[in-house]
Amino acid sequence: xxxxxxxxxxxxRKEGQNVTLSCEQNLNHDAMYWYRQxxxxxxxxxxxxxxxxxxxxxxxAEGYSVSREKKESFPxxxxxxxxxxxxxxxxxxRRGATGELFFGEGSRLTVx
Amino acid sequence: xxxxxxxxGPVTLSEEAFLTINCTYTATGYPSLFWYVxxxxxxxxxxxxxxxxxxxxxxxxxxxxxxxxxxSFHLEKxxxxxxxxxxxxxxxxxxxxxxxxxxxxxxIIP
Numbered sequence: 001x002x003x004x005x006x007x008x009x010x011x012x013r014k015e016g017q018n019v020t021l022s023c024e025q026n027l028n029h030d031a032m033y034w035y036r037q038x039x040x041x042x043x044x045x046x047x048x049x050x051x052x053x054x055x056x057x058x059x060x061a062e063g064y065s066v067s068r069e070k071k072e073s074f075p076x077x078x079x080x081x082x083x084x085x086x087x088x089x090x091x092x093x094r095r096g097a098t099g100e101l102f103f104g105e106g107s108r109l110t111v112x
Numbered sequence: 113x114x115x116x117x118x119x120x121g122p123v124t125l126s127e128e129a130f131l132t133i134n135c136t137y138t139a140t141g142y143p144s145l146f147w148y149v150x151x152x153x154x155x156x157x158x159x160x161x162x163x164x165x166x167x168x169x170x171x172x173x174x175x176x177x178x179x180x181x182x183x184s185f186h187l188e189k190x191x192x193x194x195x196x197x198x199x200x201x202x203x204x205x206x207x208x209x210x211x212x213x214x215x216x217x218x219x220i221i222p
Binding site for chain 2: 006031033040041042043045048050056058092100101104105106
């Protein structure tokens with residue numbers, strides 16, 4: 001088995017704590033993405049990375065940080081500066097020039 | 113900038129009914145168009161795609177035709193099943209990142 005693996009699937013944290021969501025891929029995708037999903041708002045892009053050691057902000061990057069130290073891994077940290085972090089987070093990898101994305105199963109973060 | 117407008121849901125149909133979910137887009141150049149499906153508690157899966165005008169994407173009985181003249185990519189299925197209950201997202205690309213619609217929740221009742 002392989003693909004895009006996200007962990008944990010469910011995560012509960014207290015307000016003010018930083019949280020890191022893991023995303024690993026074995027599909028040799030160059031580009032990786034983090035999206036946030038809220039009810040009725042579709043998917044919003046947080047950060048993306050097209051090559052190792054480089055990443056760009058998406059539409060809602062404030063309060064989040066990422067790293068891309070190796071091709072296979074693209075972790076997302078939800079910091080205490082994110083005002084409303086409770087959401088479903090989706091990681092994806094991109095294959096080739098067509099822009100088709102392959103998604104992980106998501107991580108649901110609840111801040112208490 | 114690029115944008116996608118999807119038919120608002122939720123949509124509820126009886127089994128074996130005909131399905132249409134509308135999607136229109138605004139984009140510069142010649143984007144590729146996609147439909148993704150999300151089953152409860154899961155990530156998104158690519159359902160079908162079309163990369164140029166007049167192309168028809170199809171998969172699992174679903175079809176969508178890339179219409180440049182109407183900037184549309186409507187999703188259709190002739191006879192839906194209970195297992196088709198999910199959220200459907202229209203998206204456009206390539207660019208560096210896909211642009212997604214807000215999603216349409218479909219529920220099929222037996």
